[in-house]
Amino acid sequence: APQQSSGLVGRLFGRGDAAAAEQPRRALDDEMLEELEDMLVQTDLGVETALRVTANIAEGRMGRRVSSTELKQLLAAEIARIMTPVAKPLPLYPRKPQVVLVVGVNGSGKTTTIGKLASQFKAAGKNVVIAAGDTFRAAAVEQLQVWGQRAGVPVMVAAQGSDPASLAFDAMTRAEAEGADLLMIDTAGRLQNRQDLMEELAKIVRVIRKKDPSAPHNTLLVLDATTGQNALSQVETFRKLADVSGLVMTKLDGTARGGVLVALADRFGLPIHAIGVGEQIDDLDAFDAEEFARALVG
Ligand code: GDP
Secondary structure: OOOOOOHHHHHHHOOOOOOOOOOOEEEOOHHHHHHHHHHHHHOOOHHHHHHHHHHHHHOOOOOOEEEHHHHHHHHHHHHHHHHHHHEOOOOOOOOOOEEEEEEOOOOOOHHHHHHHHHHHHHHOOOOEEEEOOOOOOHHHHHHHHHHHHHHOOOEEOOOOOOOHHHHHHHHHHHHHHOOOOEEEEEOOOOOOOHHHHHHHHHHHHHHHHHHOOOOOOEEEEEEEHHHOOHHHHHHHHHHHHOOOOEEEEEOOOOOOOOOHHHHHHHHHOOOEEEEEOOOOOOOEEOOOHHHHHHHHHO
């Protein structure tokens, strides 16, 4: 039976007639491509990426009549091509401890992601230590302690308002003494005063480099998928504040389709190490480019 026209691409074909023997077809002409581009922009791909994707689909196919299923396949392939190079798990190094600095605006899901990652690494037999580096937000520190308990991982905390860099140094000392495999350092996410935050992050990096010049080995930027195009400016901002090496995109379980991930991959090419798909400890998945592309196209 012919597929009902649905999802993003389906809209370009109208309702369709489910009882008809054949799927409706449309010519890949300027009008169709413009609609496709609009739809991709609405899906958060951004104008630049939407244009590029549309142009690639059009190349060598102008005037050809395609069904909704064919267009879906073309679009999914095009998106998978952009996403495949960035689908990479967090690289693990033999260095002990491997230091993972976690940055991002408040509310993006840093604390939750650290808890989920700690749990995964623990399950993989790694010895993990967490440092609650957002020393100004008491609630964040408490939350991190709760996550540490859930994951069965120690959380180093300091007095409220104390220097995050000195906590990071102490955490390095402890992680080294315990032969920990991984040290994850949470950081503040207040963008109200960027200069402050930049200095705070730079100082954390400076002190941990006194112990290990190659640290931090990863700087993870946590982004909330529901913020749509905002994620792009957050990457731009945080790349100025820290040496971002990879991304975790949270809240992909909700209404956010995650089209902004395509724009991010296209523009920055930063690896996507994991995606958050819920509030529970196991709700962190590896990023699968093909699956993502299929889901996005619908
Ligand atoms: P932080 O301020 O960056 O540390 O953010 P939190 O880790 O405290 O997360 C903020 C809110 O987002 C909390 O209510 C979390 O439960 C929620 N959250 C985090 N990650 C996810 C996710 O992947 N999916 C959903 N649905 N909620 C999430």
